[in-house]
Amino acid sequence: MIHLTLNQISAYIDAELPEASVELVRLHLSSCLECTERFGHIEEQESALARLLVNEPGDPFFARFAERVLGPEPVKRAEPEKRAEAARAEPLKKAQAVRAVPPPKEAPTPREAPPPKAAPKPAAAVPKAADRVTGSAPRKAGVARILLPVGALLIVLSAAAVIAIRPRIPQISFAPADRRPPLAAAQARPPRDSPPSPEAAPHGPAEGSDPLERAAAKSSEAERAGTAEAHDAAAAAWEEALPELEQNADELAAGRHEIAAARYAAWSRTATPERRDAAMRAVRAYLLCAPAGAERDRAWTWLAELKR
Amino acid sequence: MAESKSAETLWMDEALETERVRAAQQGDREAYRQLIRHYERPVYRLAYALTRNHDEATALAIETFTRGLAEISRLPEGKRFFPWLLRFARNLSVTRARRRADAGAKGPGAAPAPAPESSPVELEQRLLDALGELRPDEQMALALKVGERLSYADIATLLDHSAGVTLSRLSSARALLLTRTREGIGDLS
Numbered sequence: 001m002i003h004l005t006l007n008q009i010s011a012y013i014d015a016e017l018p019e020a021s022v023e024l025v026r027l028h029l030s031s032c033l034e035c036t037e038r039f040g041h042i043e044e045q046e047s048a049l050a051r052l053l054v055n056e057p058g059d060p061f062f063a064r065f066a067e068r069v070l071g072p073e074p075v076k077r078a079e080p081e082k083r084a085e086a087a088r089a090e091p092l093k094k095a096q097a098v099r100a101v102p103p104p105k106e107a108p109t110p111r112e113a114p115p116p117k118a119a120p121k122p123a124a125a126v127p128k129a130a131d132r133v134t135g136s137a138p139r140k141a142g143v144a145r146i147l148l149p150v151g152a153l154l155i156v157l158s159a160a161a162v163i164a165i166r167p168r169i170p171q172i173s174f175a176p177a178d179r180r181p182p183l184a185a186a187q188a189r190p191p192r193d194s195p196p197s198p199e200a201a202p203h204g205p206a207e208g209s210d211p212l213e214r215a216a217a218k219s220s221e222a223e224r225a226g227t228a229e230a231h232d233a234a235a236a237a238w239e240e241a242l243p244e245l246e247q248n249a250d251e252l253a254a255g256r257h258e259i260a261a262a263r264y265a266a267w268s269r270t271a272t273p274e275r276r277d278a279a280m281r282a283v284r285a286y287l288l289c290a291p292a293g294a295e296r297d298r299a300w301t302w303l304a305e306l307k308r
Numbered sequence: 309m310a311e312s313k314s315a316e317t318l319w320m321d322e323a324l325e326t327e328r329v330r331a332a333q334q335g336d337r338e339a340y341r342q343l344i345r346h347y348e349r350p351v352y353r354l355a356y357a358l359t360r361n362h363d364e365a366t367a368l369a370i371e372t373f374t375r376g377l378a379e380i381s382r383l384p385e386g387k388r389f390f391p392w393l394l395r396f397a398r399n400l401s402v403t404r405a406r407r408r409a410d411a412g413a414k415g416p417g418a419a420p421a422p423a424p425e426s427s428p429v430e431l432e433q434r435l436l437d438a439l440g441e442l443r444p445d446e447q448m449a450l451a452l453k454v455g456e457r458l459s460y461a462d463i464a465t466l467l468d469h470s471a472g473v474t475l476s477r478l479s480s481a482r483a484l485l486l487t488r489t490r491e492g493i494g495d496l497s
Contacts, residue, residue: 005479006479006482006483007476007479010475010478010482014453014459014460016459016460016475041486041490042482042486044431045482045485045486045489046454048431048432048435049435049454052360052432052435052436053356053439053451053454054353054356054455055353055362055365056353062349062352065344065369066341066344066345066348068366069344069373069374069377070337070340070344070377073338246366252363288360288361288362289361303429304429307429
């Protein structure tokens with residue numbers, strides 16, 4: 001028997017064969033086990049390729065993309081000084097909101113800014129694993145864009161941001177109790193019943209302007225509520241925050257891990273086809289940038305479970 | 309069978325694109341920003357399909373547009389911007405892959421031998437390993453087929469060859485991937 005060539009199977013799969021040839025291929029496939037098997041393998045491969053080669057980072061990513069090629073869009077109207085002033089004050093305002101310390105009356109100028117040693121806890125003392133999603137790098141990038149020439153302020157603000165956000169991250173846990181996130185990350189987090197850190201967001205579930213703060217708040221809510229919907233919301237918040245982490249590969253991987261864990265947790269609480277698809281996409285996105293280790297191994301088991 | 313997507317939504321209106329390109333050639337960065345905004349998604353998707361990594365895809369897409377900006381004055385009159393830009397993506401992707409290989413990363417021929425049985429997860433792992441072995445033109449055709457679901461004719465237009473060449477490249481890419489991920493398939497020609 002003459003078998004189908006791979007060109008014929010390819011064109012058939014891609015709907016590029018003329019109608020007459022389509023009928024011939026169908027006829028052959030109905031009677032040839034070998035070609036049917038090969039066709040099945042290629043179809044399966046195409047599905048896997050579609051999962052592996054397609055990624056949609058979402059609108060927040062593209063909202064800033066052109067800027068990353070060309071720099072910021074020129075300001076069209078007046079009041080540039082006001083904008084610059086507001087931008088300078090923004091990182092500190094975020095840090096103050098999280099730390100719950102009395103804010104200074106005015107945003108400090110570069111020369112007035114306190115030195116890093118004034119911070120309550122030096123960044124070097126932060127546990128390494130807990131440092132993964134601190135959001136410090138994006139903050140640095142944001143500040144650098146605004147005040148590139150002012151190196152001193154950049155350092156001070158970065159230190160403030162690290163200190164401000166650090167305590168939130170260890171409290172995040174998305175997976176249900178029996179499907180905990182990776183051991184390393186879990187170990188870096190305080191026990192579930194430990195009292196909340198006084199440095200943690202003091203105003204309850206924050207709906208602030210910082211996507212990282214929002215994501216952290218949603219994670220805490222998901223942890224408390226334990227519902228699929230809450231984990232959905234946490235995943236969505238982390239997806240929104242992801243562009244904040246793009247400056248640093250480790251942080252980005254950690255962010256993608258949080259999304260994957262939240263999506264998986266939502267699916268494991270209340271399984272729906274949509275949650276399964278979302279979880280599979282999130283886990284795959286994480287696996288593609290995940291460093292080797294227990295977290296990555298665990299994610300593979302999530303993927304296997306989702307595919308069952 | 310997979311239905312192909314129309315490429316119409318992919319393209320910027322030709323007259324508008326020509327106007328933007330001309331302005332960009334005169335040094336109007338905002339005109340180039342408009343070109344970026346129109347083509348950033350397909351360029352990113354292509355970059356992702358070529359690199360399978362968000363960070364690398366982002367860097368490749370940014371570098372592609374940056375190179376396009378630097379070379380925009382050389383875009384011949386009457387030639388469309390997008391296919392011209394894709395050549396930079398292709399070449400930069402090759403350069404990056406070579407750099408990775410030189411740095412000791414897994415290169416062509418280093419894929420692990422396939423096991424007789426494979427779960428979907430294992431299949432994906434093997435595909436990830438095998439994708440790096442495809443030739444750049446095969447990768448481009450596969451990326452546009454899988455990522456954009458374009459017809460052979462559209463892919464041919466973008467890559468500046470014939471629809472027959474598109475079929476040939478897709479088939480050879482699929483054959484190699486099958487060989488790397490399966491055993492006992494036999495002659496795939």
